[in-house]
Amino acid sequence: MTGELAIIAAILVPLIGAFLIAASHRHPNQREAATLVTATALFILVASLLSPVLAGQRPETTLWEIIPGISISLQAEPLGMVFALIASFLWIVTSVYSIGYMRGHHEKNQTRFYVCFAIALSSAIGVAFAGNMLTLFIFYEVLTLSTYPLVTHHGTDEARRGGRTYLGLLLFTSIAFQLLAMVWTWSVAGTLDFTPGGILAEHASPVVFATLFVLYMFGIGKAALMPFHRWLPAAMVAPTPVSALLHAVAVVKAGVFSVLKVTIYIFGVDSLARIGGSDIILYVAATTTILASIIALRQNNLKRRLAYSTISQLSYVVMAATLVNDFGILGGTLHVAMHAFGKITLFFCAGAILVAAHKTEVSQLNGIGRAMPWTMTAFTIGALSMIGLPPTAGFISKWYILLGALEADAMIIVGVLVLSTLLNAGYFLPIVYSAFFREPDTPAKHGEAPKTMVGAIGLCAGGTVLLFLFPGQILALAHMLIGNVP
């Protein structure tokens, strides 16, 4: 299959999958099989693009003009490959996990759940392979809308309120800032194509250039920069697989991916470094990192703690991007992948604890490591990755971000990274400690979660370690972004 076809197929396959899932709503086994087959097919499609992209090709296709002069266009380039690979691989794992979770937890409306999931994945892949800003924006909005029914899955008042915050903030930022910035870019530059080196520098005055950068960064609400971060904790009312795949991988990574994409291909790293404009966002991201970590310390609900941890980790990527140097771009790109594996492990563990032990609060986890040793070992690996310690994937990306901060002579950012590492340790290690070394409050009457869930957890935790040992392909893709041919 040619690259052009593979890109289109990658977006269509999950949509076809959604139809198959909807069609087999009376036969749960068939339905879950459809999900698994679709997810696997998607991953194979995306993976088939890897070697052409690594060989320096940029498979692309232009579909049709939506507004005179602007088309729907798709292109596979290294950054998009990283995001698409991670999202499509973790979808397989999450599908295995959700089957156990949704059945073990006796969730309702499972068909709607899997259908929306497939649509969300299709739009995440669309974001990854978008060839211009309009295409990205369209898929970005579809992603928001298709995940709304997932966030509000339980249909309770709490879910409705959470959904309101979720949708309200994401639509507000994308319509009020991102759309404005996009039309502005178009009216200034006359193009929205993602071009290496950027499209704005020659056309925009420094003030407009800097203003646009701020608009884009806040406009990409999925990156959860403060003060537009509250949608992420609000989304925690969703079933755990949603929180895991969408709010640790697909949705939030679509956010930071867009941040990187806009930085590299709309503004251009060199132009940003020359003209400026990224400093404000650098400090906003630094503040977000610290504040979110402090808030995470105070959360007793496990999923909420993870959500605030995600907010702080997302800001790592934004910081990395706004350092505007090569190490920053490397670190940011790597962190998209590395954080995804670590955080999805942690969310999976939270879900396993809920299903097996019916516990949601951090304070209830004393001694749980004895009843659920596999789960809690995986949790430890995920936590180490968040802190950024070897032998886990988080170490590698943090290393590059630190190098970036040193290269930029941004000692404040170095300090922020160190402090945030300590804070991460502060809110993750006590959980690990009490799970393994404290006596249970009441003798545990449960064991591990269903096997499919534990298997998925093991895969992700294993992946977190493997990415530390063999970061080769991802690293090669990231290097291409800064002009190093592998």
Add this chain to the structure above:
Amino acid sequence: MIAAHYPALQIVAPLIAAPLCVLLRRGTLAWLIAVAVSWLVFFIAIQLLQQVMASGPISYELGGWAAPWGIEYRIDSVNAFVLLIVSGISAVVAPYARATVAKEIPEDRHYLFYSAYLLCLTGLLGIVITGDAFNVFVFLEISSLSSYVLISLGKDRKALTAAYQYLVMGTIGATFFLIGVGLVYAMTGTLNMADIAVRLDAVENTRTVLAAFAFITVGLGLKLALFPLHLWLPNAYAYAPSAVTVFLAATATKVALYTMLRFVFTLFGADFALNVTFLAGFLMALAIVGVFAASITAIFQNNIKRMLAYSSVAQVGYMVLGVSFFSVTGLTGGIVHMFNHAMMKGALFMALGAVFYRLGTVHLDRMRGLGRQMPLTMFAFVIGGFSLIGLPLTVGFISKWYLILAALERGWWPIAGLVLLSSLLAVAYVWRVIEVAYFRDPPENHPKVTEAPLSLLVPMWILVLANIYFGIDTSLTIGVAERAAKSLLGLGG
């Protein structure tokens, strides 16, 4: 050749069909005639648009009397597009009308309904197609009088007061318009629009012309429901029979806006409007205040038809805003939004009509849990709502894009910001309905309802799909709108 007489046939067909319905006195037959005529005029409108796009404006002398003495029908890209909107909407509303009319109007009046409907269609098409200023007034009255009748046929007794209110306001508007046309006639001695356009230049700086301009814009502002002259609209839309609401919401204000465009740009000229009067700034201010005031009011409505009616006032604001930029991009946005708004409001009011058909009310409280009971209808509402908000892949996005672009081209980024903020107000009022329909349990003491019949669903979904189709492929809409904008600004086309 019959094709040469298409312009006349466009008006004559519905005009003759209307009394025919009265003579036949049979509801079903009248309905069939209405459907057939609607499809016929739609077909003709497509032919006319193609002809105009291919070979330029068409001039048709009615009865063979040469202009400026005889009445001339003159069709260019601007009104060919509006003809397409009006007739296209009628082509889907007419089939839709049967079930709702059967439910909402006593059977002995069905033929009268269709007769009034056809007259209203005649009037709207006539206003658009004619090239004679006085003829505009005549058709304006035909459409207005028939729409008062149509609105008063609503089931609720409040429909009568609503129609009366509209009658009073509409008459004031039409009178103002007529005074304006009279003054123009006094100054130029002609009623043919093309002729007026030529002769006005010489007397442009007189007070009489200025007064004529003021009378005409205010009069049309009333028909257009431009804030703050919109007070008749919410009640009229809320209490009219469902099919009438769909038809009027999708066409009437567009026709009034077209007339305003025609008079301001073709007759008086953009230079006159910009240099002699403060029209541009004035319109822009009214448009923006109107968008916000109406959108905020919409958030607090519990009658969802009323809510959408206020939303219509806001959407008129967007159209006028586009016009007030006096630029190609702005006008393109305003004109394309006429089309796009017809699609979205048509779909939304059709969905509400289906809800009314089943529930007998469109009160928000009674729509609890409707997402499960009427899934197709409510999903149509959701997509229509997305379009209203201006989310990508719907027509609403295209309109927003052009409005924002027009503002940024002029360097007025605060205006662009306001347009975007106002679309968030649309999120607020659309989501109220979605939350109630999908998150609440159905009221217990009321019988369960089922999905609307196919005769309502099919027209509704045609418009819903049009919302998506024309949001993805804009070659027709933007192509025509851009050409129309250029021709209005005298830049060819």
